[in-house]
Amino acid sequence: MVTVLPAALLQGKAVLPDEKDASLQLRNLIRQRHAEWSDKTFGNVGPVGSLKHLSKEALEAATEPDDLSEWADMQFLLWDAQRRSGISDTEITAAMEEKLAVNMTRQWPEPKDGEPRLHIKADQQQEHK
Structure with missing residues (x-):
C-alpha cells in the first residue's frame, strides 16, 4: 500500500516506500507494549511529562x-505524549499534512x-527590504 499525497506537496519528489507488513506489524506491537508498560x-x-x-x-x-x-527514546516519548493527549494517528497525519503545506x-x-x-517571519522580511 502506497500513501498518495497531493501533488502540490510532493513537488516532484518521490514518496518513500511503505514499510513491509512484517516491519509495520512489529512496530505496532512494540508501540502497544510500550503503551502498556508506560501506563503501568x-x-x-x-502528556506534559513525556x-x-x-x-x-x-x-x-x-x-x-x-x-x-536516543532515536528510540524520542519515538517512545512522542507516541506516549500523542496517546496521552488522545490524538489519533489519523489526526496527527492530517495535522502534519497541513503543517507541511504551511512550511x-x-x-x-x-x-x-x-x-x-x-x-x-513577515515582520523580519519587512526589516530586510
Missing part, C-alpha cells in the same frame, strides 16, 4: 545523532549544519 509504570498522567522528557532526549540525540537508542509557503534562511533554522 507512570500511571494515568497527561514532552518535557522528549526535549532532554532530543538534546542527547543532537550530541550523538547516530545513537539509535512550504514560508521563507527560510540559508541552511547551516548543526544549527536550527527558524522560518523568517
Whole structure:
C-alpha cells in the first residue's frame, strides 16, 4: 500500500516506500507494549511529562545523532505524549499534512549544519527590504 499525497506537496519528489507488513506489524506491537508498560509504570498522567522528557532526549540525540537508542527514546516519548493527549494517528497525519503545506509557503534562511533554522517571519522580511 502506497500513501498518495497531493501533488502540490510532493513537488516532484518521490514518496518513500511503505514499510513491509512484517516491519509495520512489529512496530505496532512494540508501540502497544510500550503503551502498556508506560501506563503501568507512570500511571494515568497527561502528556506534559513525556514532552518535557522528549526535549532532554532530543538534546542527547543532537550530541550523538547516530545513537539509535536516543532515536528510540524520542519515538517512545512522542507516541506516549500523542496517546496521552488522545490524538489519533489519523489526526496527527492530517495535522502534519497541513503543517507541511504551511512550511512550504514560508521563507527560510540559508541552511547551516548543526544549527536550527527558524522560518523568517513577515515582520523580519519587512526589516530586510
